[in-house]
Amino acid sequence: TGSGMGCMQDTEKFLNALLENKEAFLTPTAFIQSTHNTVGGQIALGLQCKAYNNTYVHGSLSLESALLDAQLTLQEGSAKTVLVGGVDELGTEFVDYVHLKEQQETHHKNVPYGEGAAFFLLTQDATKSNVLLKGMQTIPKASEDEIEAKLLQFLSENKIKVSDIDGLFFGTTGDGHDGYYDTVSNKFLAEIVRIPFKEYSGDFYTCMGFAVWWACHLLQMQCQPGAVCKQTIALPYKNCLIYNQEKGENHSFILLSRT
Template structure:
């Protein structure tokens, strides 16, 4: 958690729009998926939107799914927020454009380091998504990409949060994207299996948000966000307490937990945190999407939807018996016992 100059007026940060592309049908009308995906599949491909509504065929022909997902989610988020040109574009990605990275590396191997074509190289860089969004919008404002493993989305969001709080920007497009690629999963699945990292399928997706200093018609307020690289399980209570204290919030203020359980051996962190809130509802979101580096952006989308529309929560009656609309949501995620993030979303 950073510290501002105490004399500086800190502006509140609101989320004006939230759009997700995931393995469930979350893009078409921003609805909460009603069905869980089969847990037996090994990869959970995202449901791809109709891209011609967002990208011209001439541009789309060079774009891998990560770029297309990012542009479609970003375009819709801007449209819902009625913002045509944001004051910044910030993206997070754990692995970047994997499909073009695979193509580029395979080309090098197959052609013995000769005949290397430019397209897959250009498209394989991690900042392709934010860059393409900037080109598409003709937006020459701040453009940055964070590649911080499973804290990539949170890192992008911290940047956006700081800029809004300090008054450096009024509206920022921020989001995260990761794609499965074609071969990468095969090379990493054995490692994940041996480490008992997760029992969920590998996933992919994109989620983009417009965050703003303007409360009008906002979906939620981002009241606090903290990332922690290393946190032993016995330190979790202290870190949570510190986070909530600095956020001027008590345990009893929180009425919904959104947790990143994935069935792996590090779920003990979620169990420990869950025990601090014995009477509070919780949602495990990763079974809906599969596991990937920027899946916490999906959790943020879910939190925004739940806070902004009570009827959406009712769609989940079979999982949440208490239909009371949540007012303050704590999102907690970690990856293999590292890269922890706490996020507080409040109703507007």
């Protein structure tokens, strides 16, 4: 699993109790339930799974880190099927502080903060799925020119041409760093579908899970979520590229293809 903030409501509950009780006579339950690996532990208990279980807390790259770990686990043969997911929640108090701090910036975000959870089953058996995680790359820091070069290199390494991409998912927020998305977008044909997924999910550390779910739906069902899917379409979706970054840092590309 990946989580940027962990179980925020329980964190707030624990910190409020800490203040109210003057750091004395505190029950550890709220603290235990507030840690980032709580969700992974609860799922393992529910499934009675005693296998490898790890949680990544890497900010906006938390889900991508979990996906990379799952990919390596499958490649080395340590598991046949891996459950991977990202979880984050708003809470009721901390989000107000984050929002206030963001609004003080000159070019602040224009999408609401959100919360959500998304889980996926990864397997090496291609017969059990019709969506392939073809490639993924994370880049801690880069200029817009460097991102353009990294994008072309990423596509080349995965044997995908720019013209092969049928759908683009961008994590645009309206802040001063959306120029990165324009740089990437300009490399593709104007008629390609471009989806600003944060306008629908809100902005949170693991919102890439929402974009991955949307792209998987597009590739599997050949239509947008909630739309009436036709039996045949003129231009089938075969390859989707997801790109996200957080204030000019923690860039990530995820390439999904229909098998």
